[in-house]
Amino acid sequence: MPVDLSRFARIALGAWPTPLEECPRLSAALGGPRILVKRDDVNGLGVGGNKLRKLEFLLGEAVEGGADTVITFGGVQTNHGRQTAAACARLGLRCELVLTRSVPRSGEAYERSGNVALDLLYGAAVHICQDDEQTAATYRRVVAEARAAGRSVVTLPVGGSNGVGALGYVAAAAELRSQVGDPGPDRIVCPIGSAGTAAGLALGTALLDWPVRLDAASVSHPPDESLADIRRLAAESAALLGVPVPALDHVRVTDRALGPGYGVPTEAVWEAIRLFGRTEGITLDPVYTGKAAAALIDAVRSGDIGANETVVFLHTGGLPGLFGYAPELIAAVRG
Incomplete structure (x- = not known):
């Protein structure tokens, strides 16, 4: 149908x-x-x-609800984070990426190139966390800071899913x-x-x-x-x-x-x-x-x-x- x-x-x-x-x-x-x-x-x-298709609806709902700050999650090289950052730049929204070292990788290429570099290029605030506990604490801090500054926050799930x-x-x-x-x-x-x-x-x-x-x-x-x-x-x-x-x-x-x-x-x-x-x-x-x-x-x-x-x-x-x-x-x- x-x-x-x-x-x-x-x-x-x-x-x-x-x-x-x-x-x-x-x-x-x-x-x-x-x-x-x-x-x-x-x-x-x-x-x-692929995340852009999801973000059309997710950010449509967020903007309709008056949000000016978007927080989302992922691994260090998250594609979802990069596309969210780009979409927020297009829409004039603040983007906060709370990223977790969930992949057993390190080194210059993994930590400073690819999606990480583009996150920064698109103006996102990038928070790198060592584990889930630090991720949760960082998220709470970012939300509290945004609200203290009078911003309206929306949180998107991992992958926009x-x-x-x-x-x-x-x-x-x-x-x-x-x-x-x-x-x-x-x-x-x-x-x-x-x-x-x-x-x-x-x-x-x-x-x-x-x-x-x-x-x-x-x-x-x-x-x-x-x-x-x-x-x-x-x-x-x-x-x-x-x-x-x-x-x-x-x-x-x-x-x-x-x-x-x-x-x-x-x-x-x-x-x-x-x-x-x-x-x-x-x-x-x-x-x-x-x-x-x-x-x-x-x-x-x-x-x-x-x-x-x-x-x-x-x-x-x-x-x-x-x-x-x-x-x-x-x-x-x-x-």
């Missing part, structure tokens, strides 16, 4: 629709499946990425459906971290009665936890829309490319980054899209994705974070 989002506060931040690109050299290298890439990495503001944020990918599902035509792809492959993107796609495709499978490649959590997050967030969005929660039987979550954990790339991830780069000139990152691409490649090679299938790979962005892994990147692509 058509999905009406017109009653929700929304601020235009991205360039829609994003391109849907045929990838014939990548398809040939993988031995048959037709691969298309949905380029949510090239949607404009703040170097692009709540029922409001997921509406961005309910809208994206309708956008993609209009691009692919009939019969459409057999499946959509996307990364899943905080789950707002996957939940929005899951709900949107279900509400459209679109017979497509959604394969979500986990980058941070066991599959059962990620699937529970998808169902929870989809239920929140469905409640906002005033519609019943669909069964979501078309959704699958895999950890086939998760590796040791969040933010820790494997050789399969670097292989995927090389393959996309050298066949199509498409840049992946080692945290989200690289792992989703590694899962896609493994599914093709194992026969889980058939040679006659058509697959849409959702590119959620993350380019700046690649430079946080510069030493490993150079080692992986040299030669």
